[in-house]
Amino acid sequence: MNEMTIDAAMLARMFLAGAKRLESQQAIINELNVFPVPDGDTGTNMTATIMQAAEEVAGEQDASMEVICKSISSGSLRGARGNSGVILSQLLRGFTKVIKKQETVDVPVIADAFEKAVETAYKAVMKPKEGTILTVAKGAAEQARALADNGVEDLDTFFRGVIDYADEVLEKTPDMLPVLKEAGVVDSGGKGLVEVLRGAYDGYLGKGIPFSASAEEEAQEEEERLKYAYCVVLRAVLKQPLNRKQMSDIRSFLASVGDGVRVSDCGDAGISLHIHTDDPGLVLQRALMYGDLREVSVHDIKTEGHIEGPAGEPVTAEALELDSSIIAEEPQVPAEKKPVGFVAVCAGDGMAEIFRSLGCDAVIEGGQTMNPSTDDIIQAAHQVNAETVFILPNNKNIILAADQAKKMCDSENLIVIPTKTMPQGIAALVSFVPDDSPEENETMMKDAITQVSSGEVTYAVRDTVIDGTQIHQGDYMGIGEKGILDVGRDRVEVAADMIGRMMTDGQELISIYYGADVDEQETEKLQSVLSERFPGVDVEMQYGGQPVYAYIASVE
Amino acid sequence: MGRVAIVTDSNSGITQRAAEELGVFVLPMPFRIDNKDYYEDINITQEEFYTLIEAGGEVTTSQPSPAEVQALWDRLLEDHDQIVHIPMSSGLSGSCQSAGMLAESYDGKVEVVDNQRISVTLRRSCIDALELAAGGMNAAQIKAELERTGLDTSIYIMLDTLSYLKRGGRITPAAAAIGSLLKIKPVLQIQGEKLDAFAKARTSAQGKKMMIQAIRNDIERRFGGLDVHDVDIDMAYTRHEDMLLEFREEVAEAFPWAGEIHYDPLSLSVGCHIGPGAIAVTVTKRNHFS
DSSP: OOOOEEEHHHHHHHHHHHHHHHHHHHHHHHTTOSSOSSOOOHHHHHHHHHHHHHHHHHTOSSOOHHHHHHHHHHHHHHHOBHHHHHHHHHHHHHHHHHHTTOSEEEHHHHHHHHHHHHHHHHHHSSSOOSSSHHHHHHHHHHHHHHHHHTTOOOHHHHHHHHHHHHHHHHHHHHHHOHHHHHHTOOOHHHHHHHHHHHHHHHHHHTOSOOTTSOOHHHHHHHHHHTSSSEEEEEEEEESSOOOHHHHHHHHHHHHHHEEEEEEEEOGGGOEEEEEEESOHHHHHHHHHTTEEEEEEEEEEHHHHSOSBOTTSSBOOHHHHHHHHTTOOOOOOOOOOOEEEEEEEEEOSHHHHHHHHHTTOSEEEEOSSSOOOBHHHHHHHHHHHOEEEEEEEOOSTTTHHHHHHHHHHOOSSEEEEOOOOSHHHHHHHHHTOOTTSOHHHHHHHHHHHHHSOEEEEEEEOSSOEEETTEEEOTTOEEEEETTEEEEEESOHHHHHHHHHHHHOOTTOOEEEEEEOTTOOHHHHHHHHHHHHHHSTTSEEEEEEOOOSSOSEEEEEO | OOOEEEEEEGGGOOOHHHHHHHTOEEEOOEEEETTEEEEBTTTBOHHHHHHHHHTTOOEEEOOOOHHHHHHHHHHHHHHOSEEEEEOSOTTTOSHHHHHHHHHGGGTTSEEEOOOOOOHHHHHHHHHHHHHHHHTTOOHHHHHHHHHHHTTSEEEEEEOSOSHHHHHSSTTHHHHHHHOOSSOOEEEEEEETTEEEEEEEESSHHHHHHHHHHHHHHIIIIITOSOOGGGEEEEEEESSOHHHHHHHHHHHHHHOGGGOSOEEEEOOHHHHHHHOTTOEEEEEEEOOOOO
């Protein structure tokens, strides 16, 4: 191929192929975790991010460059999950900013677009770190510029040059970030980016798996997705709050009548649920048992979700409009906005209850193993219905998505308190003073999170070396805010030693939030070990119910 | 104008002995604990009181009986022309209202002040009243001054535990607002007539910091950034004086201009609702009566 330009259709094809390639590599990317903990899924996050954009792009037939660019940019910004997902979305936003006004793009324009992408992404990150996806993107952009300046005009040469160089930079990331070197991996986000570029190039060559075509896996997935005819989404304003048991009853009922079940607790706003089912009536009836229904929508997904209509013909925008007219939306009388509300991201039913008991309006289920998207955060903030909504991400990999939500949300004033752990989120929420202004509270909450030190205990999923400590698969690790604090085979010992390292003079309270898999006997043992080891310090054990992390602890 | 007597009740934290020194008269507040009657600072000490309630004793607070109030007034009017009666906040007790009704039959000789004070801030009002009386004001004028300046004060109280607040009926809205699965040290606020939830803390260090900040905010905002010499800081506690003294050092450091900070045990009618181990700090705008 000796093409010198690409048009909108080619851009769409390349983007979809890039998304597809990333998706196919996500498991490998997930493996590139520095910490050998069963979480932090860069591959999953980046894939979820790009897929939201890909779905929008795939829905555009014969669209202009501008429309394709807008789909790529807005879809990925809203779908952004995790830090690498947010950075990817910012790269795409910057990239499309340059090319959206063109009908066709050539090498110099693409080089400009790469540069803009890098500039935009660096700006989105407070403290850009080298040896990450940012460095790989920068390398790609520099190579693109160099090739363009050297008069390279044919795209094939250009793409190959850029990708090879990006790959080279990727291989060097362990030299830039010692944690990567120690763990013996390249940066996972950088790897994800290279895969997107590779996929896009395959798409350019016509080699890539077309996004909406019939790879076996794809077909299976599609079948799975379309096993049921309707997508039901609704919110129920509860007659009375539901306890843990009732919530789990609802989930198991829903699982028995469909799939894709999501039930989230929105605090005062009730519960929201999402399901694919053949019998929306059953779902509605069940939900009515708990309260009044709001924002009910029933979509016919067999036709609507498909890019092709029933007769194999493309579904036009008009037809889609028509389809969505079956949405039975109850006219909602907006309740008066309260001045201040809270959204927290947390994992575990116990944790969610703790956050709610402290006045949190909406809890987004998520955390270490599942990062909510920018859009999830915006939606939760809407539900709170307050002038100012404080967002507590409670995970360092969710803060960027929350910041992005703040920028994209124009109906509420979002304030992100950059809580990296659940105990920090609790400290922030506790320190809230209703009488003070949001700005004053922001200052106080940010201060409060510096007053609490947190740590967590989980297990290693593979052998590795971190901070010079040899870790074997199955070991328990106590991880503090700045790294590994203790490693061992006895979970209670690891937890107690970790807390010992977190303690400093004058601390009064140790809080332990134990996970879903910890039994009472073990928590009692830990309680007595801690009381003995730290006399005069209060020890409070609470059920957190979080997965993966046996203990989340704080001292303050 | 002749002599004006200043009367308050034991919610002012003024003990019978201190009352004599100051030159005011203090009505002891009555209690029932497990069906036995007590009078604050007369036949029950703070120590005895908290020992009883920590053991789960059931406390009912009431107000001085009309007969007790009238007996004191009648005795005082033998050698005074007028009385200024300053009971605890009408938002926290009915004694102000009952005293007001009793005063109606005293032909203007007794003025009942409704200025929403309690504890060390009520004590400040008594001192103001003495000053105003010495300056030659009559009872009605003193009442007007005290009511005009009544709300120029805040009290912040950090509780050791929520359990007493939950036990008592009167302040449940405050308790409800702080309800939580976690152990919380609630910080309450008395501003005007109600005892209300102000904030929450998980450790006493956090709660103390919050109270100091709240006082600072009051000085800057509610009192419009007064000259610090126009502000009084006082403190109060329930049961554990050592905790108060420790906090007093921190407060003195935060407000070095405050001088020697006065403190009292909180009156028992407040103590029974919030339990032992509470510490309080108050800020009151100092009055310059012309």
